Amino acid sequence: MASAVSPAVHHHPTASDIRLVIAASSAGTIFEWYDFFIYGTLASLIGAAFVPSDNELARQLTVWAGFAVGFGFRPLGAVLFGYLGDKLGRKYTFLVTVTLMGIATAGVGLVPSVKTIGLAAPAIVILLRIMQGLALGGEYGGATIFVSEHCPPSKRVRGGLATRIGDPGPYGRILVRGEHGHDIVDELAPAPGEVVLDKPGKGSFYATDLELMLRNGGIQSLIVTGVTTEVCVHTTVREANDRGFECLVLSDCCGSYFPEFHEVALRMISAQGGIFGWVGSSSDLLAALPIGARA
Numbered sequence: 001m002a003s004a005v006s007p008a009v010h011h012h013p014t015a016s017d018i019r020l021v022i023a024a025s026s027a028g029t030i031f032e033w034y035d036f037f038i039y040g041t042l043a044s045l046i047g048a049a050f051v052p053s054d055n056e057l058a059r060q061l062t063v064w065a066g067f068a069v070g071f072g073f074r075p076l077g078a079v080l081f082g083y084l085g086d087k088l089g090r091k092y093t094f095l096v097t098v099t100l101m102g103i104a105t106a107g108v109g110l111v112p113s114v115k116t117i118g119l120a121a122p123a124i125v126i127l128l129r130i131m132q133g134l135a136l137g138g139e140y141g142g143a144t145i146f147v148s149e150h151c152p153p154s155k156r157v158r159g160g161l162a163t164r165i166g167d168p169g170p171y172g173r174i175l176v177r178g179e180h181g182h183d184i185v186d187e188l189a190p191a192p193g194e195v196v197l198d199k200p201g202k203g204s205f206y207a208t209d210l211e212l213m214l215r216n217g218g219i220q221s222l223i224v225t226g227v228t229t230e231v232c233v234h235t236t237v238r239e240a241n242d243r244g245f246e247c248l249v250l251s252d253c254c255g256s257y258f259p260e261f262h263e264v265a266l267r268m269i270s271a272q273g274g275i276f277g278w279v280g281s282s283s284d285l286l287a288a289l290p291i292g293a294r295a
Contacts, residue, residue, distance in 0.1 A: 021150045025143035028098055032139045035105040036132055040067050049113045050121045062122070066129050073133030074140075081138025082145070090146040097139035104131035203235035211243055221246045223285070224277070225253035230265040237269055237276050247277030250285060 039046065046066075047059040077097075085093040107128045114121040165175045172179030177198075190196055197208050204210050214222075222240055224247050226233050233254050237247045249269055256262040270279040 018150055021147055024094075025147050028094060028139055029143050031098060032101050032136050035101045036070060036136050038105065039070070039108070039129065039132070040064075043067070046108070046125070050111070050125050052114045052119065052122070066122075066126055069126060070129045070133035070136070073130050074137035077134035077137025078141040079137075080134065081142055084138075085142050085145065090142055090149065093138060093142055094146065097135045097142065100131055101135035101139070104128045104135065107131075201235075202232050203239040204232075205236065205239040205243065214245065220244075221248070223247075224249045227254065228256040228261075229254040230256055230258075230261040234265050234269065241276045248285070249277055249279050250282050251279050252281050252283075 043060065043063045047063040051059045051062045053059045053062065081093045081097055084096075105128075108125060111121055111124050111128070163169060163174060167174050169181055171181030174181060176182055184190065184196070195213060197204065197210055200207050214220075222245050224233055224237055224240075226236075233249065237249060240247050247269075249266065251266055254262065254266075256265070266279050269276045
């Protein structure tokens with residue numbers, strides 16, 4: 001007898017679900033960092049209560065060494081709770097890290113002073129700092145993953161690429177701040193005083209201060225270069241055009257994975273007499289510049 005099999009139902013997070021996830025993750029992160037840094041704020045009081053030294057400098061250095069211990073255990077916390085999150089779920093480990101941080105912070109306030117229990121006092125405080133470091137490392141990374149896991153599926157699979165943002169690549173994790181591959185090419189490194197913008201979207205104007213800086217500088221004409229031609233360059237030129245800027249795109253200073261996309265994108269920019277802007281080459285631009293401006 002044939003039996004009907006119900007298709008798998010995939011839950012797509014609603015806008016309210018996403019807002020709840022972001023709010024919960026943000027609140028947890030704020031709570032964790034508050035508990036972590038309150039130790040540094042109360043360093044002088046902690047030193048007087050738990051460090052057996054009459055030398056103020058030695059006392060403060062000891063307290064700050066305890067502060068550093070918490071930072072040192074953050075990577076271990078990220079590894080430990082990241083593994084538990086994969087096995088047991090993000091919500092469970094999220095609650096564990098927040099609880100662990102609360103216990104450790106409250107514990108510092110409950111530890112008797114060095115005058116009462118001797119050297120056991122600083123030893124217990126260091127142990128609680130280790131707990132705080134583990135909790136913070138686990139919560140901070142877990143909250144980031146928890147939010148990213150609620151990204152709409154259509155965005156996660158868009159493009160069908162074998163490697164995505166955050167995946168390891170030949171120059172570190174792809175498009176992750178701090179990795180070598182995220183940095184500007186050495187030959188194009190900005191000169192001192194030049195503006196560098198981090199853009200969260202495809203266009204350079206979205207959620208950045210670029211338009212404000214251009215207006216304040218009285219700049220109306222832009223020379224646009226970069227990659228990829230059909231995505232970031234094209235979106236930036238369209239955004240600039242809508243805002244009244246004039247754009248010149250240098251065809252030999254742009255590029256794409258697909259040569260045909262590059263050519264079509266350039267033709268779209270200059271179509272109908274420059275509907276979005278104009279297209280030229282770097283040699284044409286250099287030839288038109290005054291000699292003093294080429295240096």
